[in-house]
Amino acid sequence: MAELRVGLIGVGMMGRHHARVIRETEGVTLAGVADEAGDPRRSAGDAPIHRTVGELIASGIDAAVVAVPTQAHEAIALELADAGVHALVEKPITVDIESGTRVVDAFEKAGLVGAVGHIERYNPALQSLRQRIDAGELGDVYQIATRRQGPFPSRIADVGVVKDLATHDIDATAWLAQSLYSTVFAHVSSRSGRAHEDMVSAAAQLENGIITNHLVNWLSPMKERITVVTGERGAFVADTVSADLTFFENGTFSMEWESVMAFRGVSEGTVTRFALNKREPLRVEHEAFRDAILGLRSDIVTMREGLENVRVAEALLRSAAEAASVKVVR
Structure with a gap:
């Protein structure tokens, strides 16, 4: 061929x-x-x-x-x-x-x-995480939280941090959860003097009930790319800079003091760092x-999915402008 x-x-x-x-x-x-x-x-x-x-x-x-x-x-x-x-x-x-x-x-x-x-989506840590969620290793998924921070990229001038950087987290979160965004609430800030925002703090709920949080900026001296998925059996932490995936299992043990046990909630259990085949995502x-x-x-990632990411990004910007929770309109 x-x-x-x-x-x-x-x-x-x-x-x-x-x-x-x-x-x-x-x-x-x-x-x-x-x-x-x-x-x-x-x-x-x-x-x-x-x-x-x-x-x-x-x-x-x-x-x-x-x-x-x-x-x-x-x-x-x-x-x-x-x-x-x-x-x-x-x-x-x-x-x-x-x-x-x-x-x-x-x-x-x-x-x-x-x-x-x-x-x-092609990062080894997130690919393995998606497979493990699909296999039921986490049980019910409750929350997905991301942190994406780093120094300002001088090459980006035509869009702000929400459309350029936060769309990574929007796409990965919807893909991991296999659900569209329903409502969003966001605050943005511009501290670099440019026309577009360079920081965003956002909270959202997906159509399947999972709640999400995204902390994204271009003004941090360190580079951080973290996704935390918390669920019924513990939490997965994916670092897409190092392509590492770690599972923090909920611990189980009995307590004689029932009044403490009632308020203790989950406890720390086994921590497992997975060995992954780290192929270049690109x-x-x-x-x-x-x-x-x-x-x-x-x-x-289809163009229609890419369009959906822009739709959510615009909802975040609208929320920030209106200082209100907004529904993602389709």
Whole structure:
């Protein structure tokens, strides 16, 4: 079978990583790059460099990866859909619900594979956590809490922390819980002097009753990516920086003092840190995109799911503006 010809649009901070992984992924070839600034780091190797998306499409590609600023996603994605090219678009899918809807409709109408780069789904820790939740190891799930903090990324200027960073947690939480968001409440702050928010503290409830909390900012001196899932039998803690997964089991022991026992609740039990096969999430994401195009499997983050993440993000921003709990409207 001939290899899929994949084009790359944008070879900046994220694009250069996509270029490397495309070149190393079995069954695909980096057919060309489109970037008006060229490829000064030589990330694309010997692949042809084009100044426009149109030139890249005309060179003959089966699929494309879009790794440009969010405000350019819609126009490029629609151009790809019109040309019959499958696409993996970096998150968020677009800047707002309206533009995202146009992109989703275009790809679905054309019968094309459209994916969004919510890479955390492919992190070994979260993949193992999802499997263990599905297997019933936690029992009923009560709460999912996330912390995503780190230094300010100077490359991000067109959206705030909610759409750029918190959408990772929105997507991962809905995926782990297998439920959509129902209501949200959020506070945001802008401390860096930029036009968009750089901190958010959010609480929400999913349609299946699970409650969630998200603490996200661009102003912390340390990088933290933590997801805690608490349930009937204990709590899983996933660290997606180190790709570690730890289970804190509820302890069980008898107490003679009944009045204390009644208020004690759960206790600490066995702590287990799992050994995981730590494959690079970006590589797993590209393999999923490739296999979806080939019809072998379907575990991409679809464009419709990416649109849902933007919908929740906009509900968070609306909640912060109104200082009220709001329902996620679909």
